[in-house]
Amino acid sequence: MTVTNGKGPRGASPIKASSLFFTPLPPTHVVPPGKESHGRYMLTIPWNRVSGWGQPKIGPRQDLSFDPLAGVLQYAVTCFEGMKCYKTDEGDIRLFRPNKNFDRLKRSASRLGLPCEWDNDELLELFAKLMALEKPLVPNTDGSNLYIRPTLLETSEGFGIKEDAYASEALLYVATSLNLGLGLYPSAEGLDxxxxxxxxxxxxxxxxxxxxxxxxxxxxxxxxxxxxxxxxxxxxxxxxxxxxxxxxxxxxxxxxxxxxxxxxxxxxxxxxxxxxxxxxxxxxxxxxxxxxxxxxxxxxxxxxxxxxxxxxxxxxxxxxxxxxxxxxxxxxxxxxxxxxxxxxxxxxxxxxxxxxSNPIIKTIRDTITGIHRGKIDEGKSWSFKVPEWNPEGKDGESQEHVTAA
CATH class of the missing domain: 3.20.10.10 (D-amino Acid Aminotransferase, subunit A, domain 2)
Incomplete structure (x- = not known):
């Protein structure tokens, strides 16, 4: 079947949160030196131009590997989003307007010839499970956060002139890190x-x-x-x-x-x-x-x-x-x-x-950070409360190892 729109053939498999395969951290898990600020887990979802989205997996954070001629390496065929997870005074964790980020990621992916169709609700469920696993790491002070980096990239060979500009294989993955921006900008420390x-x-x-x-x-x-x-x-x-x-x-x-x-x-x-x-x-x-x-x-x-x-x-x-x-x-x-x-x-x-200087700027900043951390209800349901998730064993059926593609 020939694909001409970069979205995959009709009937290709969509992202399904229900097929998630989870691999817990091993009892011997030790944080590698220099990685102390990184999240412990990552979410990966491979994509193929013929079959569509593969099985979502959440497992220990690890390196990825690609063919030397992969599109991401040769022509920078990659897009990403920046999101944050916040902890409220009550101890629950929140995401801020996540569907806006998902829609923008689709738009960026379409511009690059990467897969750009998925159900935001399915992806949000997977995000929520990843965040729930990392809840112990999320700080609860103003200016602090768990930064989330969803990344979509071409893993198939992208070298030379192809018949069309659309990827054959791709990978969507989500990694996290603590406190992007803290200590770098006045907004993170309450200064003016x-x-x-x-x-x-x-x-x-x-x-x-x-x-x-x-x-x-x-x-x-x-x-x-x-x-x-x-x-x-x-x-x-x-x-x-x-x-x-x-x-x-x-x-x-x-x-x-x-x-x-x-x-x-x-x-x-x-x-x-x-x-x-x-x-x-x-x-x-x-x-x-x-x-x-x-x-x-x-x-x-x-x-x-x-x-x-x-x-x-x-x-x-x-x-x-x-x-x-x-x-x-x-x-x-x-x-x-x-x-x-x-x-x-x-x-x-x-x-x-x-x-x-203008005090209005601080009012705007305090309003947005207040919405982030559940202190202010703007009446628009912008703050998404992440449900608890305590997996017993593994969801789905697959091999235990998370793979890059």
Whole structure:
């Protein structure tokens, strides 16, 4: 059967949580040196272009192996997501809007010719079981988390020119690690000093019609060299006007006072495909729009009513003008890693500009982290409570070893 859409033939096996095969840690398990911050388990689900999704397996975290000419190694055919698991004061653990991440992973996978169809509920059940196993590792302090990295990659040979661009074999796996971002950004420690950005003109992260709006591995490794010592991250620019796009790997908001007195929260539009459609970005916009419209007050006090959300390009010269005429009232970045973090300084064309601090940023940050840890109910069911799972023996029937493909 010929496949032309990268989704697999009709009738191919879907992801089924009920077929999970679980291998517990051996009694002799010892954490390898240097791996103390990593989760103990991992989830793997192989995929084949003819048969579809294979049996999901949860077992001890281990290395993966691939053919030297695998697509992931030759052409960076891989995409991923960033998610976090939080522990509440009551001791249960939560995921934040996981279906948003699953949908974005599908979108990225489709762009690469990787499998992009599965039932989110089935995948969430598997995620929940993995998280339940790692519950003892999840910290319960503000700023702490168990970071989750779902990764999808081509394991089949991807060398040379093929008949079509779609993978023959792929692997979806999920590994975890403790406290991504803790100690690196003020948002992780409750400080308000702000981070320092370098407005980068030497390197370009993304461009219209490219892959900037997809969470592909190639978007990140190739731009890390742009980060200069002494700066938290690069502020990416594009176009002759020096429009800003993202800062490092996070979305950006500019707080400006409009001529009519309204406070505008301006962020880059998604229309040109340059910036990633962030889950935290979308959540902040929804909360602010509900507040501005009177539909529902912002969960924490401190946000004025005369606000509006603006999605458009904004340039560095406009930011500088806002500093000069005092209409620029603050700037912050947001994303899974940093949550919400204030921008304190920007270096642009050899000059450093100080961005004013704004208490609204802390209110937004505290709201999002409060939702993460079950302290705030936003009324939208964004916080998913992970059910308990204490497996007895093994689910499913298969060989005991977790394999890479």
């Amino acid at each position: 000093t702000g981070i320092k950005l370098d407005a980068c003109k030497e390197f370009i992260r993304a461009w219209p019609g490219g892959t900037g709006s997809y969470k592909l591995g190639a978007n990140y490794g190739t731009v890390n060299v742009a980060k200069k010592p002494g700066y938290a991250m690069s502020l990416w620019l594009h176009g002759k006007e020096d429009f800003i796009s993202e800062a490092g790997a996070m979305n950006v908001f500019i707080i400006k006072e409009a001529p009519d007195g309204f406070l505008e929260f301006t962020t880059m539009s998604l229309d040109n495909g340059i910036v990633l459609p962030g889950v935290t970005r979308e959540s902040i916009i929804e909360l602010l729009q509900d507040h501005a419209s009177g539909k529902k007050d912002f969960p924490l006090e401190g946000i004025p009513k005369n606000i509006r959300i603006v999605e458009r390009d904004i340039s560095m010269p406009e930011i500088i003008q806002g500093l000069e005429d005092c209409t620029l009232k603050g700037m912050f970045g947001c994303g899974t890693g940093v949550v919400v973090v204030q921008v304190g300084e920007i270096t642009y064309e050899g000059k450093t500009y100080t961005i004013p």
